[in-house]
Amino acid sequence: MQRQLNAWLFWICLLAGLIPAWAEAQQKNSSETIPPARSTYMGRRIAQAMSYHGADWLVRPTRESEERPSEVLKQLRLKPGMVVCDLGCGNGYYTLAMAKQVAPDGKILAVDIQPEMLHLLSLRAESEGVKNIEPVLGTIVDPKLPKESVDMVLLVDVYHEFSHPQQMLAAIRHSLKPTGQIALLEFREEDRTVPIKPEHKMTKKQILREYSANGFRLAQQYDGLPWQHLMYFEKDPNWISQQVSDKPEN
Numbered sequence: 749m750q751r752q753l754n755a756w757l758f759w760i761c762l763l764a765g766l767i768p769a770w771a772e773a774q775q776k777n778s779s780e781t782i783p784p785a786r787s788t789y790m791g792r793r794i795a796q797a798m799s800y801h802g803a804d805w806l807v808r809p810t811r812e813s814e815e816r817p818s819e820v821l822k823q824l825r826l827k828p829g830m831v832v833c834d835l836g837c838g839n840g841y842y843t844l845a846m847a848k849q850v851a852p853d854g855k856i857l858a859v860d861i862q863p864e865m866l867h868l869l870s871l872r873a874e875s876e877g878v879k880n881i882e883p884v885l886g887t888i889v890d891p892k893l894p895k896e897s898v899d900m901v902l903l904v905d906v907y908h909e910f911s912h913p914q915q916m917l918a919a920i921r922h923s924l925k926p927t928g929q930i931a932l933l934e935f936r937e938e939d940r941t942v943p944i945k946p947e948h949k950m951t952k953k954q955i956l957r958e959y960s961a962n963g964f965r966l967a968q969q970y971d972g973l974p975w976q977h978l979m980y981f982e983k984d985p986n987w988i989s990q991q992v993s994d995k996p997e998n
């Protein structure tokens with residue numbers, strides 16, 4: 749009965765474009781208490797999570813010429829044996845490519861909040877014979893990653909969708925090895941020619957504001973991509989953790 753109710757709730761939320769509302773409702777059925785979703789964070793409007801119905805867009809043939817992911821993969825400098833998390837992996841555009849780079853001993857933890865995205869990813873992994881991917885169904889506050897065990901967390905076009913950025917950044921911080929880093933890709937808000945809706949873009953200034961407030965410092969950046977910022981963050985050892993505020997700004 750509860751499963752049926754959940755399924756109905758999912759479809760109602762989906763039709764209304766409310767993936768985070770569905771995920772939040774799911775959470776309420778579990779023992780976790782989830783603070784209300786934010787609509788803004790540090791002055792930025794938070795975007796709606798992209799539905800799995802749009803997953804084809806993520807694997808469109810023009811993605812290479814528009815975003816140059818092959819250059820991103822070169823810049824990430826992954827090595828065999830690494831443990832990498834593709835957080836907000838969608839249907840696995842980056843997951844599959846990275847899995848091949850860290851093989852045979854390394855693995856990709858592929859996290860998403862939509863089980864349908866993980867299913868699409870598993871079909872693609874199967875058809876390409878890629879085996880070193882661990883799908884993880886995360887929640888809107890917790891990517892369910894093991895403690896201090898990840899070399900890199902890749903966030904491609906997803907951070908701006910986090911309804912609970914503070915909780916997510918705290919969980920990522922917890923999961924990274926002491927030398928681990930976040931590789932963050934966000935569409936450049938500073939550039940009006942990037943043809944993406946404003947709430948799906950971020951400025952470097954805003955990114956730095958939010959990441960430094962949550963215990964990260966800029967380690968490196970690469971400005972050679974056509975549409976996106978690529979910024980690497982490491983844990984700031986001098987950061988003093990403050991209590992995460994559950995109070996939405998809206």
Ligand SMILES: C[S@@+](CC[C@H](N)C(=O)[O-])C[C@H]1O[C@@H](n2cnc3c(N)ncnc32)[C@H](O)[C@@H]1O
Nearest residue numbers: 797798806836837838841860861888904906909
């Ligand atoms: C725009 S898609 C990008 C997918 C993939 N990174 C790519 O570039 O092909 C964003 C994905 O992030 C997921 N997402 C949103 N919030 C999330 C969260 N808190 N934890 C994990 N995944 C999340 C969405 O479900 C969606 O699949």
